[in-house]
């Protein structure tokens with residue numbers, strides 16, 4: 001049984017990119033593997049955020065993960081800040097990776113390298129993310145394409161630490177889906193669909209009602225010409241729609257293109273497939289909203305199970321790095 005771990009930030013409303021790039025695969029991993037999924041609330045603090053709504057967002061993301069199909073009897077679901085080992089191991093990772101490596105992270109470059117006032121936490125974010133993963137001896141980390149570089153840094157950090165201090169960490173691998181690993185904004189198909197960039201018409205939310213999904217897909221920006229062809233370089237809009245269809249129906253985007261004579265019929269098929277795929281998620285979300293106590297219990301049990309794994313790893317790493325252990329060890 002492989003150990004699988006992944007996380008999602010608790011900022012903004014979850015969208016189709018999160019679902020297809022990540023959550024849907026998380027759901028399949030829980031069937032066969034020892035899986036841990038968490039809500040990265042500490043990561044949400046690396047950019048400006050509303051303190052009065054962070055707790056609510058974290059809770060809502062937990063609800064959305066259960067709605068997406070995570071089953072707490074098959075996997076462990078928890079909140080990052082409830083497991084203090086994450087921030088403690090992050091320090092060891094910060095003392096393992098270099099300043100140069102962190103400056104080369106594209107997400108940092110895109111979001112704030114130019115800005116003196118940017119939070120230091122945004123800069124060290126990848127070290128915390130590496131700690132998130134290494135604490136659980138994760139073999140596989142199912143993520144979308146945008147997280148590949150962070151996973152590479154995590155592997156480098158694990159290898160370097162092991163080399164310096166002895167074998168402590170499992171070196172993890174990214175598991176990125178074949179299609180829809182980078183779902184693009186429906187209005188600006190050269191930009192990825194994102195929680196942080198406001199593009200209401202270009203972002204299909206995971207819990208959008210069917211009419212909204214249909215409207216957004218109908219208005220999706222397509223490319224010049226009329227031919228339906230899979231070619232992300234010259235036809236980004238159409239190719240994005242074909243990838244969505246492929247991901248939702250299980251086909252291949254290139255082969256699917258042959259079945260459509262014009263953009264209108266493609267959009268209709270995409271909207272139908274997305275509505276059908278997301279209907280059960282919406283249904284479960286509605287049920288879950290009626291029992292908030294259930295979510296609280298899931299997170300409480302999840303944190304306990306997570307700490308049982310994270311504590312011993314932290315202890316191992318602190319000792320290997322040469323710190324003087326307190327009488328009861330570093331965990332707890």
Ligand code: TYM
Nearest residue numbers: 006007008009017018021022040132143144181182183193
């Ligand atoms: P986050 O919260 O931005 O996104 C959660 C997951 O959704 C995927 N994703 C996408 N996939 C396809 N197309 C898109 N447009 C799209 N947008 C987002 C992301 O790749 C991700 O898998 N740093 C992480 C959270 C994190 C984490 C971790 C993940 C913190 N610690 C440890 C794995 C392991 C993030 O910001 O994801």
